[in-house]
Amino acid sequence: MTHKSAITLTINNRDHAIAVEPRRTLVDAIREDCGQTGTHIGCEHGICGACTVIIDNEPVRSCLMFAVQAEGKKIRTVEGLADGETLHVMQQAFMDHHGLQCGFCTPGFLMLAVGVLEREPDISDDDLLDVLSSNLCRCTGYQNIIKAVRAAAQKMRK
Amino acid sequence: MGQPTKMTASKQKFVGRSVARLEDRPLLLGQGRFAADISFPGQWHMRVVRSPVAHGKLLGIDASAALALPGVHAVWTYKDVAHIPPIPFRLTGLVELEPYRQFILANDTVRYVGEPVAVIFATDQYIAEDAAEMVELNIETLPPILDASGDTGPFDAERATEPSIIRKSFGDVDSAFKAAHDVVSLELSVGRHSGVPMETRGAIARYDEARDILEMHGAAKVPWWNRDHIAQMIGRTRTNMHLLEGHVGGGFGIRGEIYPEDVLVCAAALVFKKPIKWIEDRREHLISANHSRQQQHRIRAAIDADGHILAIDDEFFHDNGAYMRTHAATVPDLAAAMLPGPYRVPAYRAVGHIRLTNKTPCGTYRAPGRYESTFIRERLMDAIAAKVGVDGVEIRRRNLIAKAEMPYDLHLDTLGTHIVYDSGDYALLLDKTLALAGWPELQASLKKRRAAGELLGAGVAMFVEKSGLGPSDTVRVDIMSDGKVEVVTGVASIGQGVETAMAQIAADALGVDYASINVVHGQTDRIDTGAGAFASRVTVMCGEATRLASVKLRDKALKLAAELMQTDAASLDIVNGEIVRTGRIGSSMTLAELAQAWPGELTATDTFLSSHMVYPYGVHVCAVKVDADTGAVAIERYAIGYDVGKAVNPRLVESQIAGGFAQGLGGALLEEFVYDENGEPLSVTFADYLMPTSREVPPVSILVTEDAPSPLNPMGLKGAGEGGTNPVGAAIASAIDDALQQPGAITDLPISPQRLKALCQKN
Numbered sequence: 001m002t003h004k005s006a007i008t009l010t011i012n013n014r015d016h017a018i019a020v021e022p023r024r025t026l027v028d029a030i031r032e033d034c035g036q037t038g039t040h041i042g043c044e045h046g047i048c049g050a051c052t053v054i055i056d057n058e059p060v061r062s063c064l065m066f067a068v069q070a071e072g073k074k075i076r077t078v079e080g081l082a083d084g085e086t087l088h089v090m091q092q093a094f095m096d097h098h099g100l101q102c103g104f105c106t107p108g109f110l111m112l113a114v115g116v117l118e119r120e121p122d123i124s125d126d127d128l129l130d131v132l133s134s135n136l137c138r139c140t141g142y143q144n145i146i147k148a149v150r151a152a153a154q155k156m157r158k
Numbered sequence: 159m160g161q162p163t164k165m166t167a168s169k170q171k172f173v174g175r176s177v178a179r180l181e182d183r184p185l186l187l188g189q190g191r192f193a194a195d196i197s198f199p200g201q202w203h204m205r206v207v208r209s210p211v212a213h214g215k216l217l218g219i220d221a222s223a224a225l226a227l228p229g230v231h232a233v234w235t236y237k238d239v240a241h242i243p244p245i246p247f248r249l250t251g252l253v254e255l256e257p258y259r260q261f262i263l264a265n266d267t268v269r270y271v272g273e274p275v276a277v278i279f280a281t282d283q284y285i286a287e288d289a290a291e292m293v294e295l296n297i298e299t300l301p302p303i304l305d306a307s308g309d310t311g312p313f314d315a316e317r318a319t320e321p322s323i324i325r326k327s328f329g330d331v332d333s334a335f336k337a338a339h340d341v342v343s344l345e346l347s348v349g350r351h352s353g354v355p356m357e358t359r360g361a362i363a364r365y366d367e368a369r370d371i372l373e374m375h376g377a378a379k380v381p382w383w384n385r386d387h388i389a390q391m392i393g394r395t396r397t398n399m400h401l402l403e404g405h406v407g408g409g410f411g412i413r414g415e416i417y418p419e420d421v422l423v424c425a426a427a428l429v430f431k432k433p434i435k436w437i438e439d440r441r442e443h444l445i446s447a448n449h450s451r452q453q454q455h456r457i458r459a460a461i462d463a464d465g466h467i468l469a470i471d472d473e474f475f476h477d478n479g480a481y482m483r484t485h486a487a488t489v490p491d492l493a494a495a496m497l498p499g500p501y502r503v504p505a506y507r508a509v510g511h512i513r514l515t516n517k518t519p520c521g522t523y524r525a526p527g528r529y530e531s532t533f534i535r536e537r538l539m540d541a542i543a544a545k546v547g548v549d550g551v552e553i554r555r556r557n558l559i560a561k562a563e564m565p566y567d568l569h570l571d572t573l574g575t576h577i578v579y580d581s582g583d584y585a586l587l588l589d590k591t592l593a594l595a596g597w598p599e600l601q602a603s604l605k606k607r608r609a610a611g612e613l614l615g616a617g618v619a620m621f622v623e624k625s626g627l628g629p630s631d632t633v634r635v636d637i638m639s640d641g642k643v644e645v646v647t648g649v650a651s652i653g654q655g656v657e658t659a660m661a662q663i664a665a666d667a668l669g670v671d672y673a674s675i676n677v678v679h680g681q682t683d684r685i686d687t688g689a690g691a692f693a694s695r696v697t698v699m700c701g702e703a704t705r706l707a708s709v710k711l712r713d714k715a716l717k718l719a720a721e722l723m724q725t726d727a728a729s730l731d732i733v734n735g736e737i738v739r740t741g742r743i744g745s746s747m748t749l750a751e752l753a754q755a756w757p758g759e760l761t762a763t764d765t766f767l768s769s770h771m772v773y774p775y776g777v778h779v780c781a782v783k784v785d786a787d788t789g790a791v792a793i794e795r796y797a798i799g800y801d802v803g804k805a806v807n808p809r810l811v812e813s814q815i816a817g818g819f820a821q822g823l824g825g826a827l828l829e830e831f832v833y834d835e836n837g838e839p840l841s842v843t844f845a846d847y848l849m850p851t852s853r854e855v856p857p858v859s860i861l862v863t864e865d866a867p868s869p870l871n872p873m874g875l876k877g878a879g880e881g882g883t884n885p886v887g888a889a890i891a892s893a894i895d896d897a898l899q900q901p902g903a904i905t906d907l908p909i910s911p912q913r914l915k916a917l918c919q920k921n
Binding site: 095 | 178179181182183185186187188189190192194195197283284353354355356357358405406407408409410439440652653654655809810813816817818819820821843844845849850851852853855857858882
């Protein structure tokens with residue numbers, strides 16, 4: 001067993017003081033050490049995108065990063081999207097356009113789409129499709145996800 | 159029990175409408191409760207040590223180094239679980255298959271890469287994984303069997319490679335072939351692929367000594383059957399064991415069956431008196447959860463001069479991997495039983511060889527057996543068309559079973575039921591779907607663009623699905639003291655929208671808002687029996703049981719309200735959750751007031767029995783462009799017509815179809831579990847096992863029709879879960895043939911770029 005280091009992860013503006021081994025992935029730390037289980041693990045090799053979170057305004061696969069690398073950075077997860085009872089426009093759009101079925105991949109898609117649209121609000125439809133093709137969904141066939149993200153993009157631009 | 163009264167007063171308000179899903183909010187907020195989200199204080203983590211070889215003698219296991227690692231509590235091998243019987247069959251459990259069942263840990267032989275041989279129990283997941291790597295396996299490697307269609311022989315010391323043969327037939331096949339004008343013969347295959355849900359499997363068992371209750375969380379699909387049988391395997395009973403379903407990240411047939419790991423966590427929780435948590439990783443999933451689909455068929459059709467089918471004769475080889483799991487002979491049985499499809503086939507014979515290979519064992523995957531046999535049958539239809547010299551649409555029209563022939567007895571059995579197509583107007587749906595696809599204009603535009611050198615083609619595939627498998631579903635409906643309604647079902651949610659659909663049905667029957675209804679599913683401690691969610695059965699079976707129980711509860715509520723309101727029940731109605739007098743004259747009372755006045759009384763239970771399945775049917779139309787340089791396929795147009803009898807929530811039906819289509823597309827073009835010559839699996843990450851992304855899945859035009867309500871249930875329901883998937887391989891293959899202008903070119907799925915490029919070079 002390796003030594004654990006004390007680090008602080010800032011998730012949705014809240015500090016979590018935790019002790020982790022250097023090899024601990026960020027997603028494990030977010031879920032197990034910080035109790036934020038909305039971020040899901042789908043493959044642990046950086047392909048499915050279920051674990052996507054936003055780190056310093058960039059969508060990131062949290063299974064491909066070590067927890068210690070995220071110290072001092074601002075981490076946003078799906079739990080931080082809604083404003084109290086009010087859903088984020090992206091969450092609302094997924095509901096309105098039936099962009100989810102089992103909901104397992106949904107947090108990853110939400111964070112991917114929000115992260116990209118905050119950074120690049122005027123992204124073209126085709127580029128947006130490219131972005132969305134970086135995450136996997138097994139239930140919906142994607143069309144409703146694409147509709148939801150495009151609808152939310154229009155609202156986020158306003 | 160109370161006599162059901164007519165529901166004339168309450169207007170239908172929710173069934174048939176695309177109302178918003180009740181499931182969405184917690185999932186969007188990150189408040190879902192998937193298996194990995196469930197933890198208990200003091201839990202131990204389980205890690206499975208898996209066979210690294212496809213076939214071998216397991217001579218010894220040395221776990222001393224693993225046990226010495228701090229944080230490791232125990233290591234189990236076969237001898238620790240030798241008293242636990244193999245995993246039983248849930249469906250189509252032929253007696254001769256029983257010796258081929260899988261034990262939860264391998265004894266003296268390993269038969270596929272990924273087979274559990276030992277398990278580590280440790281305080282932490284990371285330590286458990288470290289320890290698993292330190293377990294030394296002494297395995298004498300044996301040559302693997304990887305081809306399911308070769309000669310039969312010994313699989314190992316006690317077993318043969320062909321444990322059983324499925325035989326189904328009707329009519330005089332041999333005479334039909336003798337008398338035939340012509341015979342069309344094909345050899346075709348479908349590749350090994352599977353459901354691969356985004357959530358990997360997981361199971362968390364906890365023994366509560368104070369109450370003597372063993373719980374398993376992470377259940378899915380068939381919690382009641384699994385409760386009964388896991389209990390039996392480990393010496394519990396159905397009354398002191400509960401299975402509890404949380405959110406399930408996709409089912410598709412493969413998730414929720416009893417696997418070795420489910421039994422292991424339960425057995426270990428009892429022995430160690432600690433919560434035991436097991437969460438599968440993706441590599442494990444791809445080599446140990448059920449595979450599906452791999453079949454090779456040799457089919458021939460006897461036809462007359464006009465291409466009418468006189469007989470079909472099919473022999474196929476079903477590669478089931480190394481063991482017979484819970485589905486036993488289900489997939490090959492369904493393949494054989496459903497092969498005739500929507501066509502009039504006077505004589506039919508199918509011989510399906512169930513074969514073992516040293517690969518991951520198989521089970522059902524969305525449209526099991528039908529994805530396979532629809533590909534085979536529709537390829538055959540295209541070949542008949544080519545032989546007779548008519549187009550694919552015309553040959554299908556000539557052979558379709560007519561509406562006037564319904565109900566149509568297929569003279570075949572499957573899943574313990576006799577197959578009788580209950581209703582259908584196949585020709586009408588063909589017309590409607592061709593219109594949806596703009597078929598004549600499509601043909602004209604393809605012709606024009608082909609002339610300019612593009613490789614373009616279009617194809618059609620038709621199919622009959624099955625759904626609504628009985629034998630029964632029971633539902634309890636309660637009006638709670640706060641006026642809200644609880645519907646307790648014996649089914650499961652795998653993301654398909656069961657809560658919303660059941661709430662819609664109960665809402666209409668009761669006269670309340672669907673959003674005021676809480677639908678309970680997958681909790682064996684809430685209702686004693688339940689058949690679960692498979693075979694597109696939930697909306698049909700549980701939907702009708704929900705309606706029956708809700709109608710009964712409405713009658714009961716009105717009777718009890720009539721006493722309080724000093725009137726007779728016939729002059730009362732429930733409208734929007736309130737009990738009102740007919741004509742709205744005089745006082746009313748809320749359901750909450752009524753429930754408070756009669757504590758515990760506002761409950762009703764009812765059961766729907768059904769001995770026959772119901773048969774939705776569909777048409778897929780596909781247009782593709784093939785890139786001769788790369789072998790890539792672009793789907794330019796895809797249209798689906800599907801008749802579900804009655805759609806409870808049309809948008810949910812459409813999304814079942816759209817999602818099912820994406821999976822069918824994966825199996826047609828991308829997904830395959832590939833093995834090397836040693837039986838080493840090569841598709842062990844998402845970089846090797848390619849699932850469609852938003853770039854590969856095109857928009858689909860979907861037409862849900864209600865032209866043929868089922869006569870077998872009052873709402874006319876048929877299931878909608880599998881029609882999006884069923885004929886996708888067939889439709890795409892047909893379109894690619896057309897693009898290449900090579901009839902019959904596509905013989906195997908998936909159609910990889912390499913294979914297609916080679917075909918293009920033939921042009």
